[in-house]
Amino acid sequence: MTRGCLDTPVIKERGQHEVFCGLTSIIWLHRKMQDAFFLVVGSRTCAHLLQSAAGVMIFAEPRFGTAILEEKDLAGMADANAELDREVALLLQRRPDIRQLFLVGSCPSEVIKLDLARAAERLSEQFAPHVRVLNFSGSGIETTFTQGEDTCLASMVPALPASDAQQLLLVGALPDVVEDQARALLAQIGIETVHCLPAQRADATPSIGPNTKYALTQPFLGETHAALQRRGARWIEAPTPLGVEGTTLWLMAIADAFGISRAKVEAVIAAPRARAQAAVARVAETLQGKSAFFMPDSQMEPALARFLQRECGMDIVEIGTPYLHAELHRPELALLAAGPRLAEGQDVERQLDRVRAARPDITICGLGLANPLEAEGLTTKWAIELVFTPVHLFEQAADLAGLFARPIRRKQILAQGGPRMEAAE
């Protein structure tokens, strides 16, 4: 076996990080868990981030909110715990449909050392059994973007009921359509009991125990991974199920863990794999031979780079990622052919210097950087869409390639449009 990018030295940078904090994960988590409410205990900045990152402010009354700290909470004139209890009581009164309440720590709540773990315990006792109250940190000083999902799921693990059943647990908030596809494929392969974390509703919460094997559907779930191991569950090491190759290897690893033959898996996936390969190939025509540069965003960068390099024929210049997890990123780095630079953390100004020097055909970056880079004549793909779009498994592999191809095709169309319009005049 080749060592791929496993021996590539990692550029570690410390400077301005142009990334979201973990609170942003709430945007998709609150849609995934339909009876959960996410209460951020933070500042006006947290509230403003959530509504700006949501971009469209789509929901008249979302299942998330911010308990905004005020001067009197900080000056000790008000007992912050009493204030929190009051706000929670009001909230649960207005939303009787809520079964799970997450108290979400923020930068200010952590700096003033507001103990949300104790608050969650206290409130859990008060509102049990109807509502379970948990807490996790989405603060920028602790978490980057998708790590909010990780800390959220990790907070749920200790509360999962115990079970000795032989079962598979899929970990990561997948879009409903993808979750259904995964369940269908796994059922055909012959895996009978499949649970998901997070579940759509509290009453579908999975159980866990020493006979539980789990597969991660996202590469950014490091803390959840550790928490699951503490509960005795066994990790099925595999690449992230992105692209045809990633999905195949992921399913094979699960089948191996359950003693199911590869021939059986081959038989089940032959048709979806073939159509996915054909679809990816069509989209990849646009991407073939083009270069890509990843700015750090979601920790999905190594997996995405592996897909673009190995299935779409792209040349990867740099893979920036907020955090490289030695264990979870290992399968991806082993697959990636050596060549790309690896960068962990960020100094955005220096990294932009490297982007300008490389002039890649596409730069995958955050929303704050995309338009400025486009104005410099570069083509970009907003990274956040990779988290907000169904991209996993066979049926979405071509959609994933399409997310990168569309900005390139658009630029080509507009470049052709210019001269044509002049000719018409």
Next chain:
Amino acid sequence: MKLSLWTYEGPPHVGAMRVATGMRNMHMVLHAPQGDTYADLLFTMIERRNHRPPVTYTTFQARDLGADTAGLFKDACRAAYERHRPEALLVAASCTAELIQDDPGGLAASMGLPVPVIPLELPSYQRKENFGADEAFYQICKALAKPLPRTAQVSCNILGATALGFRHRDDVAEIRQILERMGIAVNVTAPLDAAPSDIARLGQAHFNVLLYPETGEQAARWLQRSFGQPCIGTVPLGVGATRRFVQEVATLAGAAPILDESRLRQPWWSASVDSTYLTGKRVFIFGDGTHAMAAARVARDEMGFEVVGLGCYNREQARPLRALAREFGLEALISDDYLEVEAAIAELAPELILGTQMERHIGKRLGIPCAVISAPVHVQDFPARYSPQMGIEGANVLFDTWVHPLVMGLEEHLLTMFREDFEFHDAAGPSHHGAKAQPAPSTTAQPSPAEAPQPIAAGIGEAGNIVWLSDAERELKKIPFFVRGKARRNTESFAQNRGLSEISVDTLYEAKAHYAR
């Protein structure tokens, strides 16, 4: 602690960023944790700016807190100066950095940077975005503006416009035209498009025009106090206000009150018979104080609407807004609680909302049309075309924007006449919006969203015990949805005033006759 679902204003450092980003050759160093860089996307995505905001964030993390965050701040300051070479540097702390008390102002001042360093105190746990902008602009003026001799030609400064402002770009262009037509030169426009070196020249102008009190009032007052520059108080939103503005400028500048009205169409559009149907339309108005007050005057005096609710989210403008509301016979709603605003709108059941992005969502939920008149706004409110709110063209724009969400005159009549038509019915929405007409809901089906928030037996206020008899209830449903709320309210007040406990078809028509105009 206060629960908030959506906020009308961001934190104060975002206001300061709006000032810095609007300017040229200014840079800001913000002591802030990782994640606060989200604010960049407000400018690059919502406003579609093609440059990053000129802001360097220190982005400290948990592991830095035990170490040297002050050192981190100084490094960031030095690197930002070296890379960007601004004419002046703003330094501030976001909410979290405020708690760790590193004193960015003091640190930056001790560094001996070769440009003016302007420290900002932004109390994140007390104040909000508009304050941050207003304060930042004031501190910049105080630090950089110098007393200078007045220009030979009569000139003025245009104050208050910022990055991410609602139509600021086009308002400034429109007002500049009006002033120049009167022979008045525009000395400096600030903060939008001004460099620190322009701020230094503010004192040359003979007077100031303050377009946005929310973001420029402190600076304007300070300039008046320090340099004796009087300030034009009228905000030229609407035809009447634009004419008053020109008069006021003329008096102050000793110039002729020239206003080119050759492109002014709004008064005729409003007077033309097609607009008759606008008469007495019940509107609810909410936004920042300046835009809400101006919209109320335009709605009543220039559109012939009936203003049934008026409010603002910025407490700073509560006083004048309350006074205006009293003049309209209303009680002002001063609140930054989105749910309170929604409740007020649901209760009043207006036919049109003039509001912000938030009210647009409330309108969608309640099935009430809405036009946006004030920040906060979203990407669709930063149009590619020239679309000011102020001045002559602004008045035209207001007419178009406000009328667009409504069902138009003759369509309204046809809806009233042929209510049973299966595809041309009131729940289908205005036909010029191009939404696909849904088949009319059958009488046994669930109520449509437009009807849903009107529990028929509930009644209003203390009159909660008034009951609609089923015949009257059916009759009420024959009234088109855009006036049904008014009919329901009028009938219930009528019944209440007469001490009735039941509403029959007769009560409905007696009330209709009673309120007839």
